[in-house]
Amino acid sequence: MPASKDDVARIIVRECQHRGYNRDDCLAIMSALWQESGWRDDVWDPTHTTYGIAQQDGSYPKRFDGAEAQVTAFFDRLDRKRGGVDIWLLICWLQQAPNWPSAQFWWDHGRRDYLTEIKSRIVNVTPYLDKFFKYSPATGGPSVPDNRPAFNEFPIWSDNFSDRGGKKPSLFLLHTQEGGGGNAAAENLANWFKSANNVSYHYTISQASDGGVTVVDCVDTDLASWSVLDANSYSINLCFAGSKAAWTRDDWLKQANAIDVAAYLAVQDAKKYGFPATLIGTGGAYNNAKAGVADHQFVTNVLKIGTHTDVGPGFPKDVFNVALAKYANAAAQPPAPSPSADVLASLKAVRAELDSIIAKLGG
Numbered sequence: 001m002p003a004s005k006d007d008v009a010r011i012i013v014r015e016c017q018h019r020g021y022n023r024d025d026c027l028a029i030m031s032a033l034w035q036e037s038g039w040r041d042d043v044w045d046p047t048h049t050t051y052g053i054a055q056q057d058g059s060y061p062k063r064f065d066g067a068e069a070q071v072t073a074f075f076d077r078l079d080r081k082r083g084g085v086d087i088w089l090l091i092c093w094l095q096q097a098p099n100w101p102s103a104q105f106w107w108d109h110g111r112r113d114y115l116t117e118i119k120s121r122i123v124n125v126t127p128y129l130d131k132f133f134k135y136s137p138a139t140g141g142p143s144v145p146d147n148r149p150a151f152n153e154f155p156i157w158s159d160n161f162s163d164r165g166g167k168k169p170s171l172f173l174l175h176t177q178e179g180g181g182g183n184a185a186a187e188n189l190a191n192w193f194k195s196a197n198n199v200s201y202h203y204t205i206s207q208a209s210d211g212g213v214t215v216v217d218c219v220d221t222d223l224a225s226w227s228v229l230d231a232n233s234y235s236i237n238l239c240f241a242g243s244k245a246a247w248t249r250d251d252w253l254k255q256a257n258a259i260d261v262a263a264y265l266a267v268q269d270a271k272k273y274g275f276p277a278t279l280i281g282t283g284g285a286y287n288n289a290k291a292g293v294a295d296h297q298f299v300t301n302v303l304k305i306g307t308h309t310d311v312g313p314g315f316p317k318d319v320f321n322v323a324l325a326k327y328a329n330a331a332a333q334p335p336a337p338s339p340s341a342d343v344l345a346s347l348k349a350v351r352a353e354l355d356s357i358i359a360k361l362g363g
């Protein structure tokens with residue numbers, strides 16, 4: 001049975017409040033989805049290409065699973081593009097041209113009538129907003145701080161994936177590429193395994209020479225990538241494009257922004273799939289946990305699957321761990337997270353190490 005309008009409104013409001021979108025954001029999201037489908041979870045577009053409340057294409061694996069799945073998948077992808085962008089433009093970017101590099105690029109080159117169309121639905125959805133959105137900014141409702149770091153994200157979907165066979169991800173694993181590099185490293189790697197080479201990762205990531213980070217989505221995290229043999233079905237895999245397991249700590253710290261974004265993605269996925277957003281280890285040293293965040297060598301040494309030893313001993317796991325804690329705490333304790341004594345101590349240690357590296361470099 002299709003979801004009722006009240007059901008859809010409740011789901012949208014719940015996701016907004018859970019993910020820290022305010023009342024104005026909620027209005028924009030409700031309006032856009034009304035324009036897309038009239039909030040019906042069982043309608044095709046006239047060309048039989050897009051389906052459901054958010055009119056999702058075949059890259060959304062759960063689009064036939066009803067209102068709940070459609071709306072949460074919409075938010076999952078909206079979240080990834082968030083950060084300093086007007087909510088209306090953000091939605092236009094996601095719904096009209098998600099492969100384009102930015103919301104601004106959509107505004108410069110896209111079909112601007114879409115913005116007028118979705119805004120025309122404010123009148124339709126306002127009664128639902130008033131009925132279900134209990135808090136407004138003026139009355140001090142709960143909101144989660146938007147701590148998303150700056151990065152550019154777009155998909156280059158790979159054909160190299162499998163069903164998870166009913167398993168849920170319980171590991172987030174880091175990898176090196178052992179080749180590649182340059183400002184378009186993440187995009188180049190994603191293209192390399194788009195439809196060949198029998199390998200894939202959920203994410204490729206790289207930091208360009210100007211410090212900007214690019215994340216390419218290659219396999220939906222509901223599906224298994226081809227990264228770690230028999231451990232594929234229960235892991236999410238991210239590859240630092242252009243990296244090598246032989247890198248030194250200093251080599252890795254040139255990708256510090258990408259390391260920070262990788263931690264953010266790990267926390268988002270840990271939260272989504274319900275595994276701990278904590279570090280088991282990297283570079284051959286692991287604690288006893290079987291679920292959490294680790295690297296490919298964990299699969300080799302602990303799970304006894306395969307022979308790979310990335311990401312290597314030079315990977316700055318202390319820096320990565322601080323970033324994990326930063327994003328995990330912000331997610332767990334809104335609205336005013338304060339770092340624990342442990343995190344503060346390791347932040348100080350990292351700071352001291354960075355200071356000494358800067359001193360050595362003489363600038």
Ligand SMILES: [Zn+2]
Nearest residue numbers: 175296308310
């Ligand atoms: Zn690997």
